[in-house]
Amino acid sequence: MGFSLTTAYPFWFFIICIACGVGYACILYYSNTNNGFGKTFNALLFVLRLLAVTIISFLLLSPLLKTVSRHVEKPIIVLALDNSESIAVGKDSSYFRNEFTPSFRELANKLSSKYEIATYSFDKDVTPGLKGDFHGKQTDMSKLFSELNNRYSNRNLAAVVLAGDGIVTRGADPIYTVEKVPYSIYTIALGDTSRHRDLLVARVNYNHLAYLGNNFPIEITILGYKCTGSQSRLSVVSGDKQIYSEAFNVANENFTKTVNVMVSATVSGIQRFRISVAPVKGEISVQNNFRDIFVEVLDGRxxxxxxxxxxxxxxxxxxxxxxxxxxxxxxxxxxxxxxxxxxxxxxxxxxxxxxxxxxxxxxxxxxxxxxxxxxxxxxxxxxxxxxxxxxxxxxxxxxxxxxxxxxxxxxxxxxxxxxxxxxxxxxxxxxxxxxxxxxxxxxxxxxxxxxxxxxxxxxxxxxxxxxxxxxxxxxxxxxxxxxxxxxxxxxxxxxxxxxxxxxxxxxxxxxVKSDKSQFRVILKNNFTEDETVEIDAELYNDSYELVNEPDVNIVVTDKSGKTFPFSFSRTVNAYYLNAGSFPPGEYTYKASTSYSGKSFQKTGSFVVMAINEELLNTVANHNLLFTLAGQHNGEMLHPSDMNKLIDILNKREDIKTVTYAQKKYTDLVNIFWVFLLIISLLSAEWFLRKRSGGY
Incomplete structure (x- = not known):
């Protein structure tokens, strides 16, 4: 660490400061030679006063203390793991859960001896660490790179090692997100690029709102791969009642069938419909053979x-x-x-x-x-x-x-x-x-x-x-x-x-008609399974002023009758609850509180919708991974070659430790030891004068 002094004034101003100190000391000690101190003692007092006045004069120039510190930073290597469902939906699901993730963690440990290592998992969101449970419902690769670009801006980020299947279900195209990044990208190709035997409900188009007494359409698209000659059945069920059924034959290797079903809105409230196709022999996964949709039926526009x-x-x-x-x-x-x-x-x-x-x-x-x-x-x-x-x-x-x-x-x-x-x-x-x-x-x-x-x-x-x-x-x-x-x-x-x-x-x-009730519960009527259910509550006194003195409790109940009790936390003058995420399904709730001798209750319902985007396309997109690596001075590897990455990175001459020089300016007048030095000089002079009988 280096130190230096700087000021906005020319150097010769410092000479004036010294001259002030000399002049002040001369007037005090050399113009008065009859003070009885003696020549040597007078000289000592002269020096003490000279230094004190010179430092005080110098402080009037608003000097700054410049410190230069040097920080050595090793190259940063980021290891990122795609934690979405599509990774482990095929025949190699056991390998990815039980073998690959521990191997990827071991790679991070080996690299940590030479590099600074950071690990992340990503699906819809980006989280620190390598999870490897492959429960993510959506994949947003662009969000990962945006997060890294923000977090490691102006840092020595040398390379990103991304392990994934290249399937992106939300967010921007990652090719454009990383267009101008300065670091290298290496990819480890996971998943399966081959198309397996599969029959699935690919898309369901419908209106989320319907009106009581009206008919509304549900458009269902069925896809079949390598299922030629198979027979299946499409069913639409509302509650316990089957409202549509149709048998069909899969006619070719890449089969598409679109069916329009007209449904009557007979009951107001939230209605659940399950759309399913019967599995065919040899399907690897049947998780995409059904879709649940929820339609809110309103009693008039x-x-x-x-x-x-x-x-x-x-x-x-x-x-x-x-x-x-x-x-x-x-x-x-x-x-x-x-x-x-x-x-x-x-x-x-x-x-x-x-x-x-x-x-x-x-x-x-x-x-x-x-x-x-x-x-x-x-x-x-x-x-x-x-x-x-x-x-x-x-x-x-x-x-x-x-x-x-x-x-x-x-x-x-x-x-x-x-x-x-x-x-x-x-x-x-x-x-x-x-x-x-x-x-x-x-x-x-x-x-x-x-x-x-x-x-x-x-x-x-x-x-x-x-x-x-x-x-x-x-x-x-x-x-x-x-x-x-x-x-x-x-x-x-x-x-x-x-x-x-x-x-x-x-x-x-x-x-909207004004709600004049004293107890109100506010929440959305539908959530997705990767959302947290957040609920607000308000309690009013008889003068319609917000109060939050009593406790507010709520019980959420699922279709099977299982209950989930919660207590609201207080905000400034209301209530808030983050109940976490719930499995897909229909739920009812009952919130209650008591105030001024009165009991209040609110009931309602909400639905949690399943997300199965990761299951609609399970064919790995290694072309995306190859392009990302090729455009950014990297390389695409397979899991069996993963440890070769250590030698590849070690041979890169451009990946090296960097040293940063950090400059810091401090106003000298704010430094305590400078103040202490001045006090010490003047105190020493005073003590010596007093000890020798001076004044």
């Missing part, structure tokens, strides 16, 4: 009325975004054509109504007497005077007919509902809306989701805001041109997901 003052591209964008959620049915009319009853709708959207051409007094009068939530969209045709008279939580004094261009800016404190990070990212890229010019005045109960940004100036004026009144909710989009947001979505990401999600959240929040 919610209707949304969309009324516009005149044709506008916003209308089509809104209608398509809302109808992407199958819970909603949109009826779109122009103001002069509407003569119905608003009470049959869950939400009314008014696009530039009231307008300068037609105030829509009949419709607005009807809305005033109803408790139907309303979403106003303002624009160039809006009659602001008539809008302000409605007292919807926002007042815009009409100063002129001009419009402003307002960019959206997220309110970080918005609390009514959450939006995903992708929607937040896209909002920052959306073009401006054309909003009425004026000074916006909001009531205190109004909460903005988005603020207006005029040019580069952030304002507190709302762009999208909501107000919870005594009898209904209302919302305001204070500008026209949201169709450009949907178009921007498509130009940036090739789809409309962000805009559709944003509008869906707005519509859901406004149309």
């Amino acid at each position: 919610q209707k949304v009325l969309l009324v516009s003052a005149s044709p506008h591209p916003d209308i089509a964008a809104l209608k398509e975004a809302i109808e992407n959620n199958r819970n909603y049915e949109v009826e779109q009319v122009q103001l002069d054509q509407f003569s119905g009853n608003v009470n049959k709708y869950s939400l009314v959207i008014l696009h530039q109504v009231p307008s300068i051409l037609d105030a829509g007094s009949q419709l607005l009068t009807q809305l005033k007497g109803a408790k139907v939530p309303v979403l106003f969209i303002l624009g160039s045709q809006s009659n602001l005077q008539a809008f302000n008279a409605l007292q919807m939580g926002l007042n815009i004094p009409p100063t002129s007919a001009s419009l402003s261009a307002a960019f959206p800016q997220i309110n970080p404190n918005f609390s009514q509902f959450s939006i995903s990070s992708e929607v937040s990212r896209m909002i920052s890229e959306y073009p401006p809306l054309n909003v009425p010019f004026g000074q916006y005045k909001s009531v205190t109960s109004s909460e903005p989701l988005l603020y207006q940004r005029i040019g580069s100036v952030s304002t507190s004026m709302p762009l999208i805001s909501f107000n919870q009144g005594l009898d209904r909710k209302s919302g305001i989009i204070a500008g026209e041109g949201i169709w450009r947001w949907r178009l921007t979505d498509y130009l940036k990401s090739g789809n409309h997901q962000a805009f559709d999600e944003l509008m869906s959240r707005v519509v859901q929040y406004l149309s």
Whole structure:
């Protein structure tokens, strides 16, 4: 480790510091020769004062102490093991579980004598260590490389040794993820590249939502490999009842059959359907011969009325975004054509109504007497005077007919509902809306989701805001041109997901009926088997203030009657439970608590869906592994040649130890020993003077 001093001032300033010390000491000790100390003693005191004053003067130059430390880092070798189901689904499953994984760990131990070794397992996620249980339900190889790129950035990562079958079921193409990485990639080819005799339910296309009394289709695709001449049977079972059955013959080596089954939604709630094909003789695995699907049957769609003052591209964008959620049915009319009853709708959207051409007094009068939530969209045709008279939580004094261009800016404190990070990212890229010019005045109960940004100036004026009144909710989009947001979505990401999600959240929040119960349990109604079941709970006192004093318990019960009891943990003013993951199936729950002498209970259900993507294609993709290694100065090996990797790496002259020099600057005035030195010098001088009778 090296040390040096540096300052922003020229070197000759240090000479001035010495001169100050000399001058101060001379005045004190050589201008007063009659102090009775003697020549030698005077010289000692002179030196002590000279050093103290010089150091103090030097500190006025704000000097920095530069330390240079050197860190030696051995080459890092990462060993990563594909822990997904497809590795161990074939005839060699016992070998991979009982022999290969221990051998791979032994390889890591052998390499650790010369290299710094890090080990990871990956499937859908990346975890430290070599698991080797091969229970992963999905494979995301790109996530592994992204994790390594982040974790070992600016480190001496020399090579990645990846053991897997090359089957990727989610995430980006790993070829592009590692396009510019500086390290080498070696691959160990696992799995089986040959196609075995197999009959499977490959795909099931269906609507996750259906409506009571309607029929809905289930499209089933069956694949068969090397099963020519075999007979099988397709069955669809709902509960204990078989609702469809068909025998079929496998006609060729690469057999495909698509069947459309019409099913009736006869009971509301979550319905489970098992789709299966009977196994044929000689199949290595029958785990992919069935699929379970869950359909939520709703007792009627919610209707949304969309009324516009005149044709506008916003209308089509809104209608398509809302109808992407199958819970909603949109009826779109122009103001002069509407003569119905608003009470049959869950939400009314008014696009530039009231307008300068037609105030829509009949419709607005009807809305005033109803408790139907309303979403106003303002624009160039809006009659602001008539809008302000409605007292919807926002007042815009009409100063002129001009419009402003307002960019959206997220309110970080918005609390009514959450939006995903992708929607937040896209909002920052959306073009401006054309909003009425004026000074916006909001009531205190109004909460903005988005603020207006005029040019580069952030304002507190709302762009999208909501107000919870005594009898209904209302919302305001204070500008026209949201169709450009949907178009921007498509130009940036090739789809409309962000805009559709944003509008869906707005519509859901406004149309959902307020829950006035004092005890609430909040969770999704379906999970996948690799997800954790997370549940929130809220308890309100009689004044509808959140409290979390009493304990809240919940019991989850599966189809067989087995129970799983849990207790919620407390958050700031509510409750939270992470119940972990559950096997695929249907579950019911009962949550309970007591407060102020009252007992509260909530019951419900959820389903856990199986993931069998790893079982649909079990043919190893060694071509991907070969390409990864070939493009990154590596080599693809087979498990029998795995130990050759030690010699291959040892012969690489470019894989070597590196030394890093780390510079650190510390303000000298903050170093304690410098302060201690000054105090010691002055204390020594004082002690010597006192001891000799000086003052």
